[in-house]
Amino acid sequence: MRRKTFWKFVGPSIFLMVLFIALPLCGVFWQSFFLSVPVVEAVEVETCTPGFPSQVCTTVTKSQAVLDEFGRPVENTTFVGLELYRSVVNPEAVREAFASRNPGAILRVDFWRALRFTLTFTFVTLPFVLGLGLAIALAVNNSTQRLRGPVIFVSLLPYIITPVIGGISIYWLFVGDGIVTQLIEGLLDRNVSVMTRGWAVEALMMFYRVWHIAPFAFVIFYAGLQGVNRDTVESAMIDGASRFERLRYVIVPHLMPLIVFVTLIHLMDSYRVFEEIVAFNAQSQRISLQWLTYDFLQPDDSGNRAIGRAAAASMLTMIGIVIIIFPVLRRAWRDHRA
Amino acid sequence: MATDTDSRPFGLKLAGTGFLVFWSLLALLPLFWIVTMSFKVPLDAFSDNPLQVILGPRTRDLRGGISLSDIVLVGSVLYCLYRVPKALGRRAVHLFSARRLGRIVLLGAYAACLWLLVRGDGAIGFVILGAGIGAGIVWLLGFSDDADDEDGVLGTLISAVIYVAGSLLVLIVLVPAILPSIDAVLGVLPLGELLTRPLLGATAEHYLSVWVERGFYRNFLNTMYVTAGVTAISLTVGTLAGYGLSRSKSTVAFWLLILALVFRSLPHSVLVTGYLPPFIASRDILQPFWDMPVLGWVLGLFSTTPPTLYGQPLAVIAVLVSINQPFTIWMLRSFFQSIPAELDEAARIDGCSDIQAFRRVIMPVMWPGVVTTGLFSFLLAYNDYLICSLLLNSQNQTMVPSITQFFNSETTTTDQVQAVAAAVSITAPLFLLVMAFQKQIVSGLTAGAVKG
Structure with a gap:
């Protein structure tokens, strides 16, 4: 394909990606060094109430936002360097925590709390997703033809369902006196309230994510299993390999590229964990990095959004994602040159 | 791996099937549960007893419910409707696509829509919108088949619209009209009372208030x-x-x-x-x-x-x-x-x-x-x-x-x-x-x- 036609085909897509992904990214980088504060002026307001013999007047000093000629609040933007990053990361608290030999104390800072949860969430769910996906794929592959269609249909439902709704539907099974809570209470013979414990909510969010993503791994592994070389399996059987050995030395190596693929997608997606926090109403107990930014972006009581701090938190989140996908990029570049 | 399947011991086969059944239940349970809850009055929906949530006794007492005869009748009507496209679908598509009829029907429907919109019948507008969306879904669900060529699309769409409108008419107008008389007939029979008694409590009031109010x-x-x-x-x-x-x-x-x-x-x-x-x-x-x-x-x-x-x-x-x-x-x-x-x-x-x-x-x-x-x-x-x-x-x-x-x-x-x-x-x-x-x-x- 000639270079000119190539650009004609790719042009619109690149235009969109530059305008709506690359430029906003530069904007975020820029904003993370600037602090915008609405300009406030002190106004003396005199309020009078009718009285006898003369009016009763009180003078109060109020602070109010300065408005420009269009009636919009004026914002004062100053370059603050790394100040916003410092306010998000809070290095003093970190130093203090380590100095007092109590590293757990840094979890009181929102950013470290979010980072701790996001990383735990990402790496704990990964083996479960791979394991459950592989187990379903193997079971479906070995089951009768008649069972396969319905199982694939049912398995796709948790994957396709809106994440917030899926999370809420599991939340409803546990919240208050939901049926599963009832079941646990019946088994333990004491009163249980699942949603008041941080670790239980965290475990539930991980359970939801495994329930939601395992079907994706299943479908991919199932497609991969169709291409397993029968001759290799049979020669392994002749060599006396047990069922487990065949799985370990023939099937898993064959699926390895797919396992890497699912791992990559899962790492990228669960690093962005967000919907679970909304669905399980968990923001007081557990927050994620994406939630942190979202929270800064929500207008506060006076309608201001902490854009600068959100930008700083965003940039820190980006560093993490670059570290996660860097090995993949390096391998792709090597393959391309080879 | 078909030969491998045959050589597997029975225990492993059972374990595999059992695991699949367990996974299917796990995948379906949360969804099934919210669907069940949404049709009950709050007392039933948030009940401690799972059986009460499913059967909905209070909903049945307060709002009525579904009886065995309802299930059988509506089920058979639905089955007939499901068979209609397979039996008549191709012929209807040919009818509308082969002659000018297709375009005439479409124009007529369009004119009727415009007239209703000008008159400002909000509710009917939504019914039409619903019928249109439903027709689209039915069309996607396989009313059309591989025999569709370029000319067939118009005919398929028109017959899908007519089919959905007809089905809605049957389900919303005809079935509720017939049901009481059938119940009355069944009530005369010795065991009929058992069939017509509401069994499962169900109410659509929450959907109505969410969508309309x-x-x-x-x-x-x-x-x-x-x-x-x-x-x-x-x-x-x-x-x-x-x-x-x-x-x-x-x-x-x-x-x-x-x-x-x-x-x-x-x-x-x-x-x-x-x-x-x-x-x-x-x-x-x-x-x-x-x-x-x-x-x-x-x-x-x-x-x-x-x-x-x-x-x-x-x-x-x-x-x-x-x-x-x-x-x-x-x-x-x-x-x-x-x-x-x-x-x-x-x-x-x-x-x-x-x-x-x-x-x-x-x-x-x-x-x-x-x-x-x-x-x-x-x-x-x-x-x-x-x-x-x-x-x-x-x-x-x-x-x-x-x-x-x-x-x-x-x-x-x-x-x-x-x-x-x-x-x-x-x-x-x-x-x-x-x-x-x-x-x-x-x-x-x-x-x-x-x-x-």
């Missing part, structure tokens, strides 16, 4: 608007880019794909941080364009002042399309790569230009890939929470973010059951989607994996 239909329309826009635009742009990238082996193409991969992994909140300030201040930022001599006059035809992009569904469509681009490109590229490059070379030797080869030769064989990618674009737009909740205001809100409003206002258990009903309403279209497109979804998931 609370105006959920507005969120539904917004969602339809946003998803349709996102799917259409991202497919158009993505197909072009995917084709270009699949037919180029240059380093530029490689870097573009890697860049797309990096963009795909970005957390969406990072991007929204970048959008919010310019979107809120877009009126000032865009003002210079409106002040330009010629361009300003052209833009002035659309609106006299530059728009504020915050809260505009169109802006959200543009954002979602762009965020979706990396994924769309990767998926379509792997579909294009499965089409041999010899095909476009042959077309070029026959005298086609690049764009002609793409349009006349490649696109006709690409439709399955485009449909699959379209499905995933639809899902992204439909399921999005973060972007819509931050960039849209409450008047233009889509369905998924608006459901959290039900929680914010939750004070009574009735509100909560209404939230459940809203959640089920959001899920129902996805359920139909999986039913209609199971094959495409599976092929789409595996398409990306094969090429890595």
Whole structure:
């Protein structure tokens, strides 16, 4: 394909990606060094109430936002360097925590709390997703033809369902006196309230994510299993390999590229964990990095959004994602040159 | 591995089947449970006893319920309706597509719609909208089959519309009219009373109050608007880019794909941080364009002042399309790569230009890939929470973010059951989607994996 036609085909897509992904990214980088504060002026307001013999007047000093000629609040933007990053990361608290030999104390800072949860969430769910996906794929592959269609249909439902709704539907099974809570209470013979414990909510969010993503791994592994070389399996059987050995030395190596693929997608997606926090109403107990930014972006009581701090938190989140996908990029570049 | 299956010991087979049954139950339970809850009065829906939630005795006493005879009758009617397309479908399609009849019926229906709209019958407008959407779903569900050629599409659509309208008529008007008389007849019989007694408590009141009183239909329309826009635009742009990238082996193409991969992994909140300030201040930022001599006059035809992009569904469509681009490109590229490059070379030797080869030769064989990618674009737009909740205001809100409003206002258990009903309403279209497109979804998931 000639270079000119190539650009004609790719042009619109690149235009969109530059305008709506690359430029906003530069904007975020820029904003993370600037602090915008609405300009406030002190106004003396005199309020009078009718009285006898003369009016009763009180003078109060109020602070109010300065408005420009269009009636919009004026914002004062100053370059603050790394100040916003410092306010998000809070290095003093970190130093203090380590100095007092109590590293757990840094979890009181929102950013470290979010980072701790996001990383735990990402790496704990990964083996479960791979394991459950592989187990379903193997079971479906070995089951009768008649069972396969319905199982694939049912398995796709948790994957396709809106994440917030899926999370809420599991939340409803546990919240208050939901049926599963009832079941646990019946088994333990004491009163249980699942949603008041941080670790239980965290475990539930991980359970939801495994329930939601395992079907994706299943479908991919199932497609991969169709291409397993029968001759290799049979020669392994002749060599006396047990069922487990065949799985370990023939099937898993064959699926390895797919396992890497699912791992990559899962790492990228669960690093962005967000919907679970909304669905399980968990923001007081557990927050994620994406939630942190979202929270800064929500207008506060006076309608201001902490854009600068959100930008700083965003940039820190980006560093993490670059570290996660860097090995993949390096391998792709090597393959391309080879 | 068929021979392997036969040699497996019975215990392992049983364990495998048992595991699959367990997984299916696990996958279905939360969804089944919210569907059940949404049809009960709050006392039943939040009962301690699971059996009470399913059977709904209080709902039955307060609001009535479904009896065995209802289940049998409605079931058989539904089965008959299900058989109709198979028995009569092809003939109806031929009838409407072969003669001019098709166009006449369509024009008549259009005129009737216009007349109703002018008269301002709001309710009927929604019935028509519902019938249209239903017809689309039925059409997708397989009313059409492989025998459809280009001319058959019109006939298929018209017969689907008529079929859905007829089915609704039967289900909403005819069945409720017949049911009491059948119950009366059965009541005379010795064991008939057992059949006609309500068995399962059920009520649709929560759905009614969510959709009508609370105006959920507005969120539904917004969602339809946003998803349709996102799917259409991202497919158009993505197909072009995917084709270009699949037919180029240059380093530029490689870097573009890697860049797309990096963009795909970005957390969406990072991007929204970048959008919010310019979107809120877009009126000032865009003002210079409106002040330009010629361009300003052209833009002035659309609106006299530059728009504020915050809260505009169109802006959200543009954002979602762009965020979706990396994924769309990767998926379509792997579909294009499965089409041999010899095909476009042959077309070029026959005298086609690049764009002609793409349009006349490649696109006709690409439709399955485009449909699959379209499905995933639809899902992204439909399921999005973060972007819509931050960039849209409450008047233009889509369905998924608006459901959290039900929680914010939750004070009574009735509100909560209404939230459940809203959640089920959001899920129902996805359920139909999986039913209609199971094959495409599976092929789409595996398409990306094969090429890595």
